[in-house]
Amino acid sequence: MLDSLKILVLNYTYEPLQFCCAKRGLLMVLSGRAEEIESDGYVIRSPSLSLPLPTVIRVLKVVKRNRRKQVAFSKKNILRRDNYTCQYCGEREHLLTVDHILPKSRGGKTSWTNVVVACKPCNLKKGNRTASEANMKLIKKPIRPEFSFHSFIIPEGPPSHIESWKKYLPKNVARGPAYN
Template sequence: MSINNPVLVLNQNYQPLNVCNARRAIVLLGRGKAETLIDGEEHIATVSRRVPIPSVIRLIYMVKRPLVRRRLSRRAVFYRDGFRCQYCGMKSKNLTLDHIVPRSRKGAHVWENVVSACTPCNHRKAGFTPREANMRLLTTPAAPRPNPYYIFHHRQIEDEWRQFMPWME
């Protein structure tokens, strides 16, 4: 259904902000809050005319977005660590999460205390710290830097959007 087509929303300075559906984009256009930069191939028929469904719109006003810290999740930790065990360096899709300071010792569930580990290394370390288990971390864990374009990394990007996303070229 064309009213649910994805539409790229750009800030006043042409920086990608978000993706909304065509219905929301048409409302923004109708209220004078945005302008169409690229029309899509489909149209919506109204009582008096055919309205092209936009593919890219730009807001008339500037929206300041705060940089948001990324939420801690298993998948995010595995991506941060490159799907590599942080103790032995083995690359694998079958990893576990390991707390450097174990939860049983009041270790926090935060970016700086969680790493990817293969099952053998995780069992070997068990409830010890890396020093007590005589194991060394390959990298010091840290929270990923805030990235305003993170919402686009795991999304289907339309061809006509690419000109507004320089990091993709």
């Protein structure tokens, strides 16, 4: 149970950092590295101890975050840019990969403007060809994003946890399965 429940971890300045499993969050509080900010009534019991399970904790030292001026090129950020959607067929359910529009073997570069998200079937269909050679069309032209992606998606959890998290999260955070 402690590995499936999530806790929101705040920086010393109350800025959201990440979600962690309840076990890790509880250990941070017990070791003195963090303090409990909110709890919703869940209790962890042992034969000799009962502890409220926090829903939100705050680390007791400032965690410096790297603020880049540009979004780093990575598979995760390509998936975020393309909204976890195949750029050839619009599918979101299949296993997703990244595809070079102009294949690397034909001189294509690994860059924001040459890499898109593709589902496995489309990637296999396209193969070592360009999209036009494979009679496939891109949904939208790939670009370098000008904005930063937030580093987390709100995980699933009990409604009481989600309510306590909302107070500390910016309004534009990606809403995960918990909101669907």
